[in-house]
Amino acid sequence: MPGCYDSYGLSWRSRFYMPEYCDVAVAVPLDATFTYRLSDGLLPVVGGRVLVPFRQQRMLGIVTDLHDRAPTAKAKDVISIFDSSPVLDAELMRLGRWISDYYLAPVGEVYRTMLPLTAEFKRVVFYRITQEGQMVLHVAGASGSSGRSRRSPQEQLAEFRVLDYLNARQEAREPGLRTRTGASKRVLAGMVRKKWIVREDQSATRDSSRIVRIAVLRAGLDDGRKLNENQRALVETLATAGGQMAIDFLRQLEAPARSLDSLVRRGLVEILEKPAGFRMSAVRPRRQEFQFNLAQQRALEKIQETMKTGTFGGVLLHGVTGSGKTAVYLAAMQSVLEADRSAILLVPEIGLTPAVAADLHQNFGSEVAILHSSLSDAERAEQWHRIRRGEARIVVGTRSAVFAPVSQLALIVVDEEHDASYKQEETPRYHARDVAVLRAKMANAAVVLGSATPSLETYFNAVKNKYALIELPDRVERRPLPEVEVVDMRQEFQETGREQVISRRLAGEIRERLDRGEQAMILLNRRGYSPVVLCRTCGKRLECKNCAIALTHHKQAHKMQCHYCGFVAPVPRHCIHCGSEYVNFIGTGSEKLEELLHGMFPQARIGRLDRDTVRGREDFERVLSALDDGQIDVLVGTQMIAKGHDIHGVTLVGVVGADMALGMPDFRASERTFQLLTQVAGRAGRGDTPGKVILQTYFPDHYAVQYAAQHDFRGFYDKELRFRSWMHYPPYSALANILLRSDKLDEALRWSGVLGKWFEATEHEGIRVLGPAPAPILRLKRDYRYHFILKSPSRGKLNALLRKMLAYAASQKIPRTQVVVDVDALWLM
Numbered sequence: 001m002p003g004c005y006d007s008y009g010l011s012w013r014s015r016f017y018m019p020e021y022c023d024v025a026v027a028v029p030l031d032a033t034f035t036y037r038l039s040d041g042l043l044p045v046v047g048g049r050v051l052v053p054f055r056q057q058r059m060l061g062i063v064t065d066l067h068d069r070a071p072t073a074k075a076k077d078v079i080s081i082f083d084s085s086p087v088l089d090a091e092l093m094r095l096g097r098w099i100s101d102y103y104l105a106p107v108g109e110v111y112r113t114m115l116p117l118t119a120e121f122k123r124v125v126f127y128r129i130t131q132e133g134q135m136v137l138h139v140a141g142a143s144g145s146s147g148r149s150r151r152s153p154q155e156q157l158a159e160f161r162v163l164d165y166l167n168a169r170q171e172a173r174e175p176g177l178r179t180r181t182g183a184s185k186r187v188l189a190g191m192v193r194k195k196w197i198v199r200e201d202q203s204a205t206r207d208s209s210r211i212v213r214i215a216v217l218r219a220g221l222d223d224g225r226k227l228n229e230n231q232r233a234l235v236e237t238l239a240t241a242g243g244q245m246a247i248d249f250l251r252q253l254e255a256p257a258r259s260l261d262s263l264v265r266r267g268l269v270e271i272l273e274k275p276a277g278f279r280m281s282a283v284r285p286r287r288q289e290f291q292f293n294l295a296q297q298r299a300l301e302k303i304q305e306t307m308k309t310g311t312f313g314g315v316l317l318h319g320v321t322g323s324g325k326t327a328v329y330l331a332a333m334q335s336v337l338e339a340d341r342s343a344i345l346l347v348p349e350i351g352l353t354p355a356v357a358a359d360l361h362q363n364f365g366s367e368v369a370i371l372h373s374s375l376s377d378a379e380r381a382e383q384w385h386r387i388r389r390g391e392a393r394i395v396v397g398t399r400s401a402v403f404a405p406v407s408q409l410a411l412i413v414v415d416e417e418h419d420a421s422y423k424q425e426e427t428p429r430y431h432a433r434d435v436a437v438l439r440a441k442m443a444n445a446a447v448v449l450g451s452a453t454p455s456l457e458t459y460f461n462a463v464k465n466k467y468a469l470i471e472l473p474d475r476v477e478r479r480p481l482p483e484v485e486v487v488d489m490r491q492e493f494q495e496t497g498r499e500q501v502i503s504r505r506l507a508g509e510i511r512e513r514l515d516r517g518e519q520a521m522i523l524l525n526r527r528g529y530s531p532v533v534l535c536r537t538c539g540k541r542l543e544c545k546n547c548a549i550a551l552t553h554h555k556q557a558h559k560m561q562c563h564y565c566g567f568v569a570p571v572p573r574h575c576i577h578c579g580s581e582y583v584n585f586i587g588t589g590s591e592k593l594e595e596l597l598h599g600m601f602p603q604a605r606i607g608r609l610d611r612d613t614v615r616g617r618e619d620f621e622r623v624l625s626a627l628d629d630g631q632i633d634v635l636v637g638t639q640m641i642a643k644g645h646d647i648h649g650v651t652l653v654g655v656v657g658a659d660m661a662l663g664m665p666d667f668r669a670s671e672r673t674f675q676l677l678t679q680v681a682g683r684a685g686r687g688d689t690p691g692k693v694i695l696q697t698y699f700p701d702h703y704a705v706q707y708a709a710q711h712d713f714r715g716f717y718d719k720e721l722r723f724r725s726w727m728h729y730p731p732y733s734a735l736a737n738i739l740l741r742s743d744k745l746d747e748a749l750r751w752s753g754v755l756g757k758w759f760e761a762t763e764h765e766g767i768r769v770l771g772p773a774p775a776p777i778l779r780l781k782r783d784y785r786y787h788f789i790l791k792s793p794s795r796g797k798l799n800a801l802l803r804k805m806l807a808y809a810a811s812q813k814i815p816r817t818q819v820v821v822d823v824d825a826l827w828l829m
């Protein structure tokens with residue numbers, strides 16, 4: 001009976017199903033996955049890595065699908081399978097697809113960003129000879145063919161040697177090939193172009209499975225039997241080492257293997273296997289007892305309730321500076337751990353200092369994995385594996401920690417959710433806060449967004465009841481918020497007859513603090529000595545060679561530097577345009593402010609915190625603890641000082657040139673100014689003595705300045721929201737910035753014209769298209785830049801149009817890497 005046969009056939013097929021093809025996401029700037037054939041019974045897993053040929057290389061990719069649908073073009077074969085189980089589970093795969101769709105980012109590049117495992121591969125470059133190469137070698141001789149390019153006799157000789165060398169073997173690695181033949185990289189590249197040889201990138205596996213065996217002393221299990229001398233020595237050694245030690249290390253102490261074995265048999269010592277690089281830590285978690293005020297207690301309860309529902313829930317924790325938000329996060333994470341589940345805490349780039357790490361270790365012991373920007377690739381991979389194995393269920397880290405492979409996710413906390421470092425400014429241009437919300441939704445977990453100055457988007461969502469809004473309106477221990485005094489610098493100019501950096505009022509307040517042995521912080525959000533060099537004869541400024549940006553004078557380092565691309569030039573004695581010697585150094589940066597303060601207060605100990613004095617988080621921490629220990633009287637700095645910890649001795653915050661951002665052609669300028677002013681003001685008066693803030697400005701009537709001075713977030717929010725509504729900006733519209741860039745001006749101009757015409761001719765109802773226009777910074781890092789801004793109340797419509805635009809750009813041969821699509825762009829510069 002045919003029916004019987006069918007059902008039999010079906011079950012047979014499903015039991016022995018071997019797919020013929022797999023789709024692979026490769027980390028290349030192309031909006032597609034690629035289909036490969038599976039030969040020889042290869043059976044990869046979805047979410048696992050495979051090695052595949054791609055163009056002239058071999059690359060690792062993530063398997064996204066297994067199927068039998070033959071592609072239209074002939075599919076190449078998968079070379080090998082890298083993982084027997086997925087490295088990205090179904091949830092993270094789905095999250096990756098969402099990011100790719102939402103941000104219009106190539107899916108292979110998204111998955112690469114999600115997986116910090118580059119350390120496991122070393123790239124090896126191989127060369128092989130082609131049939132064409134063999135023809136050239138045997139028939140014509142390397143010198144005789146392809147007459148178009150003029151090559152020197154030495155180059156021709158090198159080419160011949162390369163062909164000869166490769167003809168004798170299957171393949172050769174690059175360094176060996178070059179030393180044997182004397183061929184330069186250029187010669188090799190030329191031969192690859194002529195198709196005489198092929199170049200292959202082979203990813204070689206590093207030993208990622210190396211295991212360290214550790215002996216751990218099990219306390220309180222004495223079986224009453226006596227220990228012999230060797231055994232006792234071993235136990236004592238282990239005890240002094242804090243209870244555990246690598247076995248290789250024990251062996252170096254000449255402890256006999258038999259003694260260890262017998263201790264293990266008797267249950268006095270346990271052998272654990274840990275991955276290589278695992279750091280033994282004797283720190284056991286010491287759970288903190290929190291002393292909460294009523295508002296904090298209610299916040300914690302609300303978060304715990306949300307987690308208990310087992311469905312998604314979002315909470316905005318809006319707490320003024322110094323209201324004890326961090327303690328609430330820690331307590332919530334402790335309850336996650338007690339429920340045997342996992343939590344992720346995201347912190348801004350600069351927020352993860354060694355002191356914070358030490359706190360976390362103290363609280364969570366080895367249950368915490370800390371991911372920060374100064375980890376090496378290998379360390380990052382090691383932490384990733386620890387999290388994956390479930391050894392660390394509390395993950396704390398910057399932006400990319402949102403992809404941590406935890407299971408049983410219960411909670412994601414985004415601290416300082418308004419911070420710009422959560423947005424990645426390269427492909428994929430995701431915002432970690434928004435990805436956190438989506439991941440929590442997929443996992444039916446809770447998400448907590450915390451800030452003293454929430455972003456307009458987040459607060460809007462809370463007001464619209466998308467998130468529960470919890471307010472912490474008071475500082476801990478009922479400390480008052482600092483009093484803010486606004487100094488009008490226009491008036492200061494009129495009264496003193498000169499442009500002042502530090503007003504008389506601020507100078508007086510600093511003097512008072514010095515007399516009383518208290519501390520002050522002065523914010524000037526611009527580093528270097530002078531931001532502009534101007535010629536008084538021809539009126540031109542000294543600009544960067546690569547960017548349309550003025551070079552900043554750094555006096556101590558004795559150089560001119562571009563703060564966008566890092567370009568360095570000598571300090572000019574003459575104008576480079578007209579040769580005049582009347583070059584003026586204009587304006588004040590943090591370096592000059594420090595010098596000025598030294599002049600005004602010679603007895604004061606002055607420190608500076610900016611990217612010139614701080615290289616890594618250790619430097620940052622060192623300066624802050626010097627302040628905390630009272631070794632610094634006045635700390636000068638850029639916005640870095642707004643993100644410090646509680647320094648109890650700081651009773652004065654001075655703000656110098658706080659309103660520079662207000663002049664920028666960017667719709668977020670007011671919001672950024674309000675946030676910076678509020679955050680830096682929040683550093684004052686965190687100890688027993690109330691704080692004071694002196695806010696110098698040329699725009700004393702601007703609402704961002706006014707509301708910051710009154711600690712009135714809600715007032716600022718309402719006013720700013722009206723402006724956003726009129727101008728159709730977020731949160732009322734979804735926004736995307738499209739940037740066309742090229743190192744050739746005419747090319748950038750032509751491409752933007754091509755897309756401009758296409759937008760005109762294409763139906764885009766409900767979407768505003770502005771542009772093409774030159775970007776506010778026309779030239780950056782050698783690229784000329786033109787842009788479009790797209791706004792729409794419908795994100796679906798916006799993304800559909802962007803997708804069509806990308807397809808059209810590809811059809812017009814505009815390289816994908818030169819069309820930057822930035823969805824929810826933070827910067828329009």
Ligand SMILES: [Zn+2]
Binds near residue numbers: 537539540575576578
């Ligand atoms: Zn000049």
Ligand SMILES: [Zn+2]
Binds near residue numbers: 544562563565781
């Ligand atoms: Zn530059």
